[in-house]
Amino acid sequence: xxxxxxxxxxxKSSNVGSELQLMLQALKHRGPDxxxxxxxxxxxxxxxxxxFKVGENVGEGSTSVNEDASVYDKRKKLxxxxxxxxxxxxIKEDQLTPYSFRYEMQFNDDLMEFSKKIESIESVExxxxxxxxxxxxxxxxxxxxxxxxxxxxxxxxxxxxHARMATESGVDIKSAHPFWGYPFSDVSVVHNGQLTNYxxxxxxxxxxxxxxxxxxxxxxxxxxxxxxMRNGATxxxxxxxxxxxxxxxFTYFVATKDSLGMAKDTMAAKPLVLYESDDLVxxxxxxxxxxxxxxxxxxxxxxxxGEVKVWQI
Amino acid sequence: MANLKTAxxxxxxxxxxxxxEVLTGKTQQKFFNPDEAENFFYWGAYxxxxxxxxxxxxxxxxxxxxxxxxxxxxxxxxxxIVIKNPQGKHSLGVGILNKLNLIFEGSLGYFGVGSIDGxxxxxNGRVGWSCAENMMAxxxxxxxxxxxxxxxxxxxxxxxxxGSVGARTGIDQKGGTIIVGGDAGAFTGFMMQRGRIxxxxxxxxxxxxxxxxxxxxxxxxxGSYGSDAIESPMTKxxxxxxxxxxxxxxxxxxxxxxxxxxxxxxxxxWNYDALEPTEKKGAI
Numbered sequence: 001x002x003x004x005x006x007x008x009x010x011x012k013s014s015n016v017g018s019e020l021q022l023m024l025q026a027l028k029h030r031g032p033d034x035x036x037x038x039x040x041x042x043x044x045x046x047x048x049x050x051x052f053k054v055g056e057n058v059g060e061g062s063t064s065v066n067e068d069a070s071v072y073d074k075r076k077k078l079x080x081x082x083x084x085x086x087x088x089x090x091i092k093e094d095q096l097t098p099y100s101f102r103y104e105m106q107f108n109d110d111l112m113e114f115s116k117k118i119e120s121i122e123s124v125e126x127x128x129x130x131x132x133x134x135x136x137x138x139x140x141x142x143x144x145x146x147x148x149x150x151x152x153x154x155x156x157x158x159x160x161x162h163a164r165m166a167t168e169s170g171v172d173i174k175s176a177h178p179f180w181g182y183p184f185s186d187v188s189v190v191h192n193g194q195l196t197n198y199x200x201x202x203x204x205x206x207x208x209x210x211x212x213x214x215x216x217x218x219x220x221x222x223x224x225x226x227x228x229m230r231n232g233a234t235x236x237x238x239x240x241x242x243x244x245x246x247x248x249x250f251t252y253f254v255a256t257k258d259s260l261g262m263a264k265d266t267m268a269a270k271p272l273v274l275y276e277s278d279d280l281v282x283x284x285x286x287x288x289x290x291x292x293x294x295x296x297x298x299x300x301x302x303x304x305x306g307e308v309k310v311w312q313i
Numbered sequence: 314m315a316n317l318k319t320a321x322x323x324x325x326x327x328x329x330x331x332x333x334e335v336l337t338g339k340t341q342q343k344f345f346n347p348d349e350a351e352n353f354f355y356w357g358a359y360x361x362x363x364x365x366x367x368x369x370x371x372x373x374x375x376x377x378x379x380x381x382x383x384x385x386x387x388x389x390x391x392x393x394i395v396i397k398n399p400q401g402k403h404s405l406g407v408g409i410l411n412k413l414n415l416i417f418e419g420s421l422g423y424f425g426v427g428s429i430d431g432x433x434x435x436x437n438g439r440v441g442w443s444c445a446e447n448m449m450a451x452x453x454x455x456x457x458x459x460x461x462x463x464x465x466x467x468x469x470x471x472x473x474x475x476g477s478v479g480a481r482t483g484i485d486q487k488g489g490t491i492i493v494g495g496d497a498g499a500f501t502g503f504m505m506q507r508g509r510i511x512x513x514x515x516x517x518x519x520x521x522x523x524x525x526x527x528x529x530x531x532x533x534x535x536g537s538y539g540s541d542a543i544e545s546p547m548t549k550x551x552x553x554x555x556x557x558x559x560x561x562x563x564x565x566x567x568x569x570x571x572x573x574x575x576x577x578x579x580x581x582x583w584n585y586d587a588l589e590p591t592e593k594k595g596a597i
Contacts, residue, residue, distance in 0.1 A: 266499070266518070267480070267499065267500070268461060268479060268480035268481075268498050268499050268500075268517075269480075271441075271442055271460065271461065273441065273460065286401070286403075286422060286423065286441065287401035287420060287422055287439070287441055288400070288401045288402065288403070288422055290401070291400045291401040291420075295398075295400060297419055297420070297438060299439070299457060299458075300420070300439050300457075300458070301439070301458040301476070301477065302458065302459075302460045302461060302478075302479040302498070304479070304480070304496070304498045304499070304517060305480055305498050305499040305517050305518065306499075
């Protein structure tokens with residue numbers, strides 16, 4: 001069934017890493033297989049942050065095939081070579097697990113071509129590229145993933161996250177949420193629901209040059225919105241269009257470097273509870289997610305069917 | 314208890330192999346005989362004293378622990394219980410089968426006060442999905458908003474939300490009354506079979522979709538009607554009933570109920586299954 005959570009502080013930064021962890025941990029019963037964070041952090045905004053993986057987590061109930069860890073080094077070297085070939089200058093690199101990396105880099109060219117080249121290396125997937133977006137996803141619950149990647153101290157303005165119960169695809173990082181809105185920097189999506197016209201849409205979008213990394217239906221939302229925005233639509237226009245373009249039941253969140261949005265399908269079949277004040281918007285699949293960061297008595301509500309909302313920082 | 318016997322295939326469902334047994338004699342319903350009242354025992358129900366009051370802070374309890382504590386207090390005769398810090402926890406106050414004043418000082422999560430038969434409940438906050446599902450009797454008042462499936466499959470009692478509610482309010486309703494002071498989402502009254510729903514504000518699309526029976530009153534705009542839901546003229550008895558009921562619900566002091574829209578089942582779907590596939594489209 002999956003659980004999603006998101007929050008946006010308007011006009012200030014906060015400890016979005018620890019706040020989102022609490023919200024997602026409260027939703028663990030909705031999705032124990034994997035957890036993902038898209039944190040919009042207080043970076044200096046000069047360099048791109050690229051998060052990528054060179055293999056899968058093969059423990060913790062993973063459905064991935066086991067690999068010798070030596071292939072990770074080999075793939076990382078290929079990525080490094082490709083980066084210098086593409087003219088990207090790596091300022092800082094961190095290895096967070098044997099299979100995942102965070103690079104701070106300078107790059108001034110087309111991100112779509114850049115991503116295609118990097119991902120042409122076997123088993124390499126870019127999880128995100130952005131100047132404030134830090135996209136982290138792995139197997140395990142929210143606390144496990146947060147501890148593994150040191151997310152507790154991350155400060156920022158907004159964040160979205162996902163606790164996944166694997167249904168239509170495997171227990172692996174590539175099928176975990178959030179999904180990056182390739183090829184747009186700083187765009188991420190999380191989804192709760194099922195999309196029934198996934199393959200029809202995927203075929204159309206692939207013919208237009210868009211890329212899919214998994215067979216998870218939720219990835220379609222990120223690609224769908226990215227394609228709309230590539231053709232000049234605003235985020236809100238793309239989201240409103242998705243209410244008819246996507247078939248199935250869904251509640252999803254999308255975040256950009258300065259905004260956070262939600263959309264709910266016309267059947268209102270998937271839950272969402274929303275709290276909105278002048279300086280904070282918090283939302284989640286269940287109220288307990290919001291209560292985990294706002295224990296005092298507050299006014300919350302369920303958005304109606306077919307509703308789309310976008311907030312700016 | 315109905316007798317189950319294996320018999321020759323007779324009905325359409327049986328000929329499709331869905332089941333082989335048939336019901337004979339009386340139906341499965343078991344009727345209560347007042348002459349045997351002294352033999353009637355409602356397991357899990359308690360005699361409580363409304364004047365005996367206590368508070369219960371559930372901040373550090375999970376729902377099982379909280380419900381067990383409520384049960385213990387009722388067994389000790391407490392008839393008024395105030396729950397502090399519910400903080401959106403799921404399934405609080407479920408399965409209460411006796412009279413009780415139950416007050417929640419805060420919001421509930423999913424399935425709050427489900428399967429109850431008799432208590433008077435007030436929630437000074439919001440409730441999540443499926444509040445009061447399967448309620449048999451009693452009165453539940455929500456001071457703020459409610460999530461989807463509000464009053465799903467209730468059989469009796471009064472369920473009142475002073476704010477707005479989500480989608481599928483009164484889905485599969487089999488009796489009782491649901492009153493909403495604000496707006497309601499899509500599929501309100503979906504497959505309802507009996508009872509009444511009163512929405513003082515607007516409702517979303519597919520109102521009363523596939524309803525078998527029952528009545529829905531709407532004060533505001535209707536997104537669209539569902540299959541077989543039709544408008545019906547308001548009568549004096551409708552107006553009198555609405556005035557009386559809204560007063561009980563502490564709502565609509567200056568609300569003109571005569572301008573509400575009354576929606577009932579067109580009942581064209583009743584014989585739907587007997588039609589040939591080519592005829593079905595015409596029935597709707």
